[in-house]
Every structure is written in structure tokens, then in C-alpha cells.
Amino acid sequence: MSIKTLDILSKYYGYTSFRRGQESIINSIINKKDVLAIMPTGGGKSICYQVPALYLDGLTIVISPLISLMKDQVDALKAMGIEAEFINSSLSTSEYNEILDNIKDDKYKIIYVAPERLDSIDFIEIMRFKNISQVAIDEAHCVSQWGHDFRSSYKRIPYFIKSLGNIPIITAFTATASDEVREDILNILDLNEPDIYITGFDRENLSINIVKSSSKNRYLLDYIENHKNESGIIYAATRKEVESIYEGLLKRNVSVSKYHAGLSTEVRKKNQEDFINDDIKIMVATNAFGMGIDKPNIRWVVHYNMPQSIENYYQEIGRAGRDGEDSECTLLFAPGDIHTHKYLIEVGIENPNRKLVQYKKLQQMVDLVYSNMCYRKSILSYFGEDVENDCNNCSNCLNEGEITDKTLDAQKVISCIARMKRGYGVNMIVDVLRGSKNKKVLDLNFNTLSTYGIMKNYSSDDLKTFINTLVSHGFLDIVENPGHRGSFPTIALNEQSMKVIKKEIKVEFKEDKVTKSAYVENELYERLITLRSEIAKNEKIAPYMVFGDATLKNMASIYATSKDEMLSVSGVGEIKYERYGTLFENIINEYIIAKNIDKSTISNKKESAFKDSEYFEVNTDINLYNKLKELRLNISKVEGTLPYMVLPNNSLKEISGRYPLEEEQLNDIGGIGPVKINKYGKDIIEIVKKYVNENSIEVKWEEKKRLKLVLDGDSRKNDEITLDLLNQGIDIKDVCDEIEISLSTVLGYICDYVKENKEIKFKIDTKSLYSESDKDLILDACNKLGEEKIGAIKKELPEHIKYENIRAVILEKYINE
Incomplete structure (x- = not known):
């Protein structure tokens, strides 16, 4: 990587190294190659086109569909001392004309443009005669009819590019792209022999928790109580549900706002800005609260209802932890969520083919919820990324909670349903089991059943939850009853039900635990937060554009009071130091004097003040x-x-x-x-x-x-430890034994490292790990399926070819380049 691009990263962004995938993408762009990059939400896409924009001569145009995101990005660039502006429908005529004049005078390095503005004759005429180095297309999946956010305005982009005097470098970025969407992007945008990067969909800092056995309201209130000092989003399926949750939290004096399509544009804009600026902590929203949320310190996302597809789910949880800090994603599931989404599909989609696609996506989401596998592995597999190891950071892997035997209670429910003869909804079954005297129960003579009133010890809500949990674990079936609006699902017995009655299988459920907040009271940190808020309000920018939470934590933990100490903190670059450094140093100095702190005893213990809140040392x-x-x-x-x-x-x-x-x-x-x-x-x-x-x-x-x-004081991940041991000259098989991972996994670590254009200081004999005849078969499968799809390649090949054989062949290609 060029020293100049690292200088740019350090000077403007305050980082000393690039994230995974960024370096290779930036290399391609500054070498004037078209690029398609598929990176996870929060993976740092914007830096991939912003750094080349500052490196290359001329102007970079960024095409984005989101007005709010444009403003956030431009505000952040201005805060770093970069000349940037946006053009969209929010501008007045005079503001628009002023920006066009400034473009003529070469004032800007980066211009964000809404795709709808690409038809403007004034804009096209000016751009035809400018030196445009790059056209970057954000949310590039919007160009495809197969994408979940298809926008017809994106079809205009190729015509705009062809109208320019000289065709610039074209770069396209997206977080979610199936094979069909990827082909559409390449073909419609007419990219010229592009370098294609798929940096992986994994967001290791996000824990994934799917809760199937607790009362939603109770769980949510407990969760909010434990996390009320952190920024978070609650997603709900309908406007009505958003309003209900919002009102409930407001009554409990929670710092909360709401967002859905039923609110006016002005109210939505204000509520979103309040959330971005940390004026409120929690946003309750439908998925209308969409892609334009570029707030890095969202610590958690709760889905009150199951989303309609895995794409929707993964994009929405991707709004958490964009600063790289650990964040939680919790989905509260009840079988009724499936019925709600089927209803929304029926009334909301007319095209029968589109309707079938949505039903398929819904079923894939349901399969994920019911899965007993590692949730992260299932999601990554859906996106075509095969991983061998479980994540140990999802509720299926962690196995938290106490396992309790619910066989007897399950037998009571199943017996009652059997005696009711035909299918009824959950409410009727609950009424019978609790001994309700309502008219319908009595008219049907259900009060004469032997199971009438045998579960009075359950509250109505708890019994509904228990029955829904039996459904979610496959001990009962839910039966849809289509035909007319207002139909409802009924509960039916299945083969598993009979096994429970015959005592052939046990019903054991795990009680889900509500996690505790990682938020820690720290007086100095709170003072820095207050100063950040004041600066942000004065400059009319979001607080994170001053400094991120992790940056302030590091400042506070090392008591940074000099330029060198400040610049040693990740996230503090020279530009930001010049703007804000002294202000933060003054606060820290005042605190040191007031508390009579001997700085010499802690100056080398970076992050120690927050260690207990994030790490568990053994x-x-x-x-x-x-x-x-x-x-x-x-x-x-x-x-x-x-x-x-x-x-x-x-x-x-x-x-x-x-x-x-x-x-x-x-x-x-x-x-x-x-x-x-x-x-x-x-x-x-x-x-x-x-x-x-x-x-x-x-x-x-x-x-x-x-x-x-x-x-033992080592917080490194397995890949870092592995590469360190190999660089020390330790044999690869000894490394496998030491860390207790497979040879295939080690080869994968090395390959990822080499793909980042980093040099390895050790020799590896890849030829000893495959036969020449197998190599030809492996290369053919890689060319056919794409080398990133290791699992699919393995299935394509004869059984005797192992994962390490495949990875050795792929690795050899990169080592010899």
C-alpha cells in the first residue's frame, strides 16, 4: 500500500491501518481499475472510495439514494477538513446554484448526488468539462430488479456516465448481493474488466440472540432497563406496534422516539436527527428507518417481530456496532410473526412472481429462527460464505440459560388440543386450560373436558408463550387458514406431539437470560461525552463526527494531555487534533488536578480503565x-x-x-x-x-x-496468534496442535492475510498438500463456483479431496502472484 494513502488515513481519519478488505480495494481504484465491492454493513465502504478521492487528481462523484446519509457523510467529511457537498431535493434553488458555481471553481473533492439529479441538464453540462476521477455508486444493489431495494432511478446512472467527456473510474459498493444481483450490477453499470471483491459478510463484533421462549413485552422491558444508557433500535413489523411500544416506554420515562411511514416528513427528520445526535437514546421503528443510519455507537438492535427476510434482518442488525465495538442483536420471535408477514405479503404485493419470491424469503427466515445450528454460520451460508467453525457468539452457541423439563406441562397442552377435536387458535386453547367461563367456551361444552382448568397456575400471557414455544420447537404445528381477510392460524398436533404423550421424548426448554449493559459509569468519560455534545451542537454535526465512543474511552483511560498522547489514540488524526485536541486535553487536565491523580502510575496502561467492563481476564x-x-x-x-x-x-x-x-x-x-x-x-x-x-x-x-x-493476558484472535507463531518459524502442523484448529483453518487464515497484499515471513510447502491430478479438479471447481465458496467446491469434488487440499491450491495462487 502506498505510504500516501496511509498518510491520508492517518491525517484525516486518525487510523493507522485499514480494515479487512479496504487496502486491496483502494489499491485497485488508485491503479485506475473499475471495482465491485461487496462488504458487510458497517465494514467501512465509504473509506474505500473516499481515500482514493483524496489521493487522485480531480473530483469524485458519489451516487447515493439516501438524503439523510448524504448529509451525515458530508458533515463528517467537513469535520475532517475535506471540501465536500451534496446535491439532492432538500436544496433550495439558490443553494443548488451556489454549489454548481463552486464545482465550476473546483472547490470540492467529493460531491454526493441523488440519482434523480443525474437528469439535470445544468449538472450534466458542468460535469462534462470537469476532471472527474471517480464515480462511486453506493448501495449498488438498487440497480437490480432482484435486489430488495430496487430503484428505477439507478437505471439512469450508465447514461450519465456515458455523457461525461472522459469515462472515469467506476466503483460500485453494496452490502447485500446474491449472484443474480451481482450479475445485474456488472451488466447494467457496464463495468470495464472490474476487480471484484467480496470481503465477507461476517460482523464478528455482533452477537446474535434469538429468543423463542419468553414473553416479548416482559423481555423487552427487562432488556431496556438493563440497556437504557446505550443507543439502541427496536424494530417492529407494523406502525401500530411501533406506536404501542413507543407509548409504553415513554410512560416509563425512557429516552425514546419513533419512526414510521405514517409520520410526516418533518417529524421523521427531527426524530432521526435527535437519535443521530444522541438527544434521545432509543428509536422504535418499522423498517422505514432504513439504510441511511450512519450512527457508529448503536450498541444494540432488538427486533420485536421477525423480519420478512434474511437480507432485511442482516442489513438491519448491521446498524449496530459500526464503530467495531461489541454490540448485541436480539430477535424476539413468536409464531404469530409468520402470520403477520404472510398477511402483509398478500395485501401488499400484486405481482404473483414477486409474491412467490417473498414467500420463499420468508420461509428461509423462518428456517433460520428454528435452526439448532450456529446462527451466524447459517446466515453466512445463506450469502454463499462457508465457514467451518461455530461463532461462539450467538444464542445457539452460547447455551446460556437454565434448561428445565417441561414435559408434563406439554402433555397437558397436547391432551387438551386432542380433546377439543378440531383446530382452534391459541386464545381458545388458553381459555380452556385456564378454566375460563367465557360464553364460547361454555357453548362448546369445553368446560366438561378433563383438561378444563388444569393449568390455572399459568397466567394467560405465560401460557400463550408456552404454547408458542411448543410450536417453535416443533412439538405442535401452526396451520394457516387463508381465504379471507381476518383469518387466523390454528394449532394442530403432529408426530412429535404423539411422542411427547407416549413419553418417548422429553420437552426441555432453556430460559433465556436478559443480558446486562456493558455501559460503565466513569466520571471523566462522562465529562468528555458532555464536551463532545457541546461541540457537536455548536458545529451542527452528530457527536460521533467529533470523536467516537471508543476514542473517548481510550483518551480517558490513558489521561491523554499532550499531542503525542492524543495522536496515539485510535480515531484522533492530525486534522481532528488541531480542531478539538486542546479542548479535550483541558478537560482531562482539570480532572487530573481535581482528583489529585498521579498520572505516572497509569500512563502506560492503555484502556485499563474500561477493561473490566469489556473483558474477563483469566x-x-x-x-x-x-x-x-x-x-x-x-x-x-x-x-x-x-x-x-x-x-x-x-x-x-x-x-x-x-x-x-x-x-x-x-x-x-x-x-x-x-x-x-x-x-x-x-x-x-x-x-x-x-x-x-x-x-x-x-x-x-x-x-x-x-x-x-x-x-493469560492475550486478547488476540486465533488468526493473529496463528500468523504470529508461523512468523516465528514454528511448523504449521505444530501450530495446528498448539491452537487446536484444523490445517484447513490455518491455510484459510494465511490466504486471507495474503489477499490483503501483506507479506508472509515464513515458507509454506503447498505442493505437499495436494496431488497434481486433484489440483486440476480443484481449479475447475473454483473457476466454476468462485473460490470463496469453499463448502460448495468441496461438494463438487470427489470425497477423497479434503478442505486443506482445496485451500492449499487457492493459497498457492496468491503466493505465486
Whole structure:
């Protein structure tokens, strides 16, 4: 990467390195190549075209469909000292003419333009004679009829480009693109031999939690109580639901606003600006609160209803954690959500083909909710990205919550439905089970059934939740009754129901736990937040455009009071330091004096003031660890499997440093779920108890929950540790053994690293990892399916070809380039 582009990144943005994928994309653009880049929401797309815009001679035009996003982007650029402006329908005639005059005078480096303005003769005539270096198309999926946000105005873009005197570099960016959408973008925009980048859809900082067994209202209120000091979005399916949630939170004095298509443009604009500017903490919205939300410090997104498609869901949760900090995404599911969406599809879509597409997408979303697999793996698979390992950052992986046996209660519900003879809705079943005396129950003689009133101990809401949970876990079926508006689904028995009655299977549910906020009271940090808000109001920009939350945390933790210390903080560049640095230094100095703080004792402990709120530190007790390894080895011999298949090293290290004394506490250890606890839990606890007693260790058990585990002071991810060990000259197979990951995974790490145009300092003999005959087969499959689709390639090839063979062939291609 050119030193000049790194200088640009540091000077204007305050970062010392690029995120994954950005570097290669920027390289292609400054080498005058057309580009199609598919990057996850929050993956840093804007930097990919903004840095080249500052590097290249001439003007960059950014075509964007979103007025609010244009304003945010331009405000952020201006805050960094970059000359930029936007052209859209929000401008008056005089404002528009003034901007055109400034374009003539070459005042700007970047202009954002709405696609509808590309028909303007005045605009086209000026642009024909300007030196335009790049036309960047944001949300490029809008050009395709297959895209979920198709916009006819995007069809005008190719005609505008052809009207220019010299054809500039064309770059297209999107977060969601199926194969059909990708082909449409390439063909319609007529990109010239473009470099295509798919940086991956994964957002590792987002935890994914799908809740199927709790009362929505109760869960939401508990969640808000625990997270009220953080910025968050609550998505609901209908305007009515948005209003209901909003009113409920307002009565509880929650800092909340609302957004849906039924509000006037002025009200929507004000409410959105209040949220962006941190004047309110929580936004309740329909999906009309869309793509233009460029607020980096949204810590959580709650879906009160299941979204209509995986694309919608992944784009909406992508609004959380755009600053890279850990953020939570929770979906509250009830089977009625499916009925709601089917109704909306029926009344909202006339085209029968489009209707079938939406039903297919809805079913794919339902399949995700019911899945027992890692949720992240399922989502990435949907987008064509195959991953081998579970994420350990979703509710299916984490296995949090207490498992309770609900078989008897399930038998009561199933028996009642059987005795009611034909299908009824949830409300009627609940009334019978609770012994209601309403007229319809009595008229149908349901009060004579043996199951009448046998579940009076449940409240009405709790019993509805329980029945819906039985449905969501497949113990009952929900039956749609189409035909006329106002129809409702009924509950029916299935094969699983019969097995429950016959006691052939158990019904065990996990109680979902509401997470705690990561927000930490810190007086200095609060003072910096206040100063940031004041600056933002004075300059009429969003607070995050001054400095992000993580930047302020770092400032506060190292007590930055000099230029060098400030510039060492990620997110503080020279331009921002010149504008705001002294103001923040003054606040920090005042705090140090007022609190009589000896700065010399903490100056080298960067981020330590916030460490406890984000990390859970554990130090291995090597003696106990060795005893646990011995147990694992003995188990593996008995089971005839590899030791790490019993329990991974990190789980043993965590156990050794935390000393769990009860099997229940093992639920809070990473990499050991209920099945393994049932198999090995007693033996592990026995060894730990004996060791603790023999060494007179006083154990104070603390819950880790969702905090990041830091083992022995090392917070690096597996890929970072792997590459470090390889660079130290350690053999690749020894690295696999040390970290307990597959050879295929290690090769994947190396390949991702090399694709970033980074050099490796070690040699790897890829030729020893495949045969020449297999290589030809692998290359043919890669050319046919695309080398990023490892899972699909594997299925295409003979069974004897392993994942490491495939990855070795792909890696060799990049090493030899």
C-alpha cells in the first residue's frame, strides 16, 4: 500500500491501518481499475472510495439514494477538513446554484448526488468539462430488479456516465448481493474488466440472540432497563406496534422516539436527527428507518417481530456496532410473526412472481429462527460464505440459560388440543386450560373436558408463550387458514406431539437470560461525552463526527494531555487534533488536578480503565491445567477420538483459572455445553474440588456471561496468534496442535492475510498438500463456483479431496502472484 494513502488515513481519519478488505480495494481504484465491492454493513465502504478521492487528481462523484446519509457523510467529511457537498431535493434553488458555481471553481473533492439529479441538464453540462476521477455508486444493489431495494432511478446512472467527456473510474459498493444481483450490477453499470471483491459478510463484533421462549413485552422491558444508557433500535413489523411500544416506554420515562411511514416528513427528520445526535437514546421503528443510519455507537438492535427476510434482518442488525465495538442483536420471535408477514405479503404485493419470491424469503427466515445450528454460520451460508467453525457468539452457541423439563406441562397442552377435536387458535386453547367461563367456551361444552382448568397456575400471557414455544420447537404445528381477510392460524398436533404423550421424548426448554449493559459509569468519560455534545451542537454535526465512543474511552483511560498522547489514540488524526485536541486535553487536565491523580502510575496502561467492563481476564493455573489435560487424554482414549474433540485447550485453561465447584458453573465456561457437561462434568468438578482443597485455594466465583475472555493476558484472535507463531518459524502442523484448529483453518487464515497484499515471513510447502491430478479438479471447481465458496467446491469434488487440499491450491495462487 502506498505510504500516501496511509498518510491520508492517518491525517484525516486518525487510523493507522485499514480494515479487512479496504487496502486491496483502494489499491485497485488508485491503479485506475473499475471495482465491485461487496462488504458487510458497517465494514467501512465509504473509506474505500473516499481515500482514493483524496489521493487522485480531480473530483469524485458519489451516487447515493439516501438524503439523510448524504448529509451525515458530508458533515463528517467537513469535520475532517475535506471540501465536500451534496446535491439532492432538500436544496433550495439558490443553494443548488451556489454549489454548481463552486464545482465550476473546483472547490470540492467529493460531491454526493441523488440519482434523480443525474437528469439535470445544468449538472450534466458542468460535469462534462470537469476532471472527474471517480464515480462511486453506493448501495449498488438498487440497480437490480432482484435486489430488495430496487430503484428505477439507478437505471439512469450508465447514461450519465456515458455523457461525461472522459469515462472515469467506476466503483460500485453494496452490502447485500446474491449472484443474480451481482450479475445485474456488472451488466447494467457496464463495468470495464472490474476487480471484484467480496470481503465477507461476517460482523464478528455482533452477537446474535434469538429468543423463542419468553414473553416479548416482559423481555423487552427487562432488556431496556438493563440497556437504557446505550443507543439502541427496536424494530417492529407494523406502525401500530411501533406506536404501542413507543407509548409504553415513554410512560416509563425512557429516552425514546419513533419512526414510521405514517409520520410526516418533518417529524421523521427531527426524530432521526435527535437519535443521530444522541438527544434521545432509543428509536422504535418499522423498517422505514432504513439504510441511511450512519450512527457508529448503536450498541444494540432488538427486533420485536421477525423480519420478512434474511437480507432485511442482516442489513438491519448491521446498524449496530459500526464503530467495531461489541454490540448485541436480539430477535424476539413468536409464531404469530409468520402470520403477520404472510398477511402483509398478500395485501401488499400484486405481482404473483414477486409474491412467490417473498414467500420463499420468508420461509428461509423462518428456517433460520428454528435452526439448532450456529446462527451466524447459517446466515453466512445463506450469502454463499462457508465457514467451518461455530461463532461462539450467538444464542445457539452460547447455551446460556437454565434448561428445565417441561414435559408434563406439554402433555397437558397436547391432551387438551386432542380433546377439543378440531383446530382452534391459541386464545381458545388458553381459555380452556385456564378454566375460563367465557360464553364460547361454555357453548362448546369445553368446560366438561378433563383438561378444563388444569393449568390455572399459568397466567394467560405465560401460557400463550408456552404454547408458542411448543410450536417453535416443533412439538405442535401452526396451520394457516387463508381465504379471507381476518383469518387466523390454528394449532394442530403432529408426530412429535404423539411422542411427547407416549413419553418417548422429553420437552426441555432453556430460559433465556436478559443480558446486562456493558455501559460503565466513569466520571471523566462522562465529562468528555458532555464536551463532545457541546461541540457537536455548536458545529451542527452528530457527536460521533467529533470523536467516537471508543476514542473517548481510550483518551480517558490513558489521561491523554499532550499531542503525542492524543495522536496515539485510535480515531484522533492530525486534522481532528488541531480542531478539538486542546479542548479535550483541558478537560482531562482539570480532572487530573481535581482528583489529585498521579498520572505516572497509569500512563502506560492503555484502556485499563474500561477493561473490566469489556473483558474477563483469566490466568491459567498450570498445575490444575495439566491434571485436566490428563483427564481429557484418558477420555479421548476411551472414546477413540482426538483430545481436543473432548474439550479444547482454552476450555481447560479457563476452568483451571476459575475453579468451578458446581456443574452448573460449567455452563459459563466457553466450549462446553450441556451435552459435554452431562458426559464429563462430574469428573471435572471432582478434580477441581480436590485440587482446591489440597492447595487451600479460596474460590470467589464470578459470572463471565458475554464479556470477552482474555486468557493469560492475550486478547488476540486465533488468526493473529496463528500468523504470529508461523512468523516465528514454528511448523504449521505444530501450530495446528498448539491452537487446536484444523490445517484447513490455518491455510484459510494465511490466504486471507495474503489477499490483503501483506507479506508472509515464513515458507509454506503447498505442493505437499495436494496431488497434481486433484489440483486440476480443484481449479475447475473454483473457476466454476468462485473460490470463496469453499463448502460448495468441496461438494463438487470427489470425497477423497479434503478442505486443506482445496485451500492449499487457492493459497498457492496468491503466493505465486
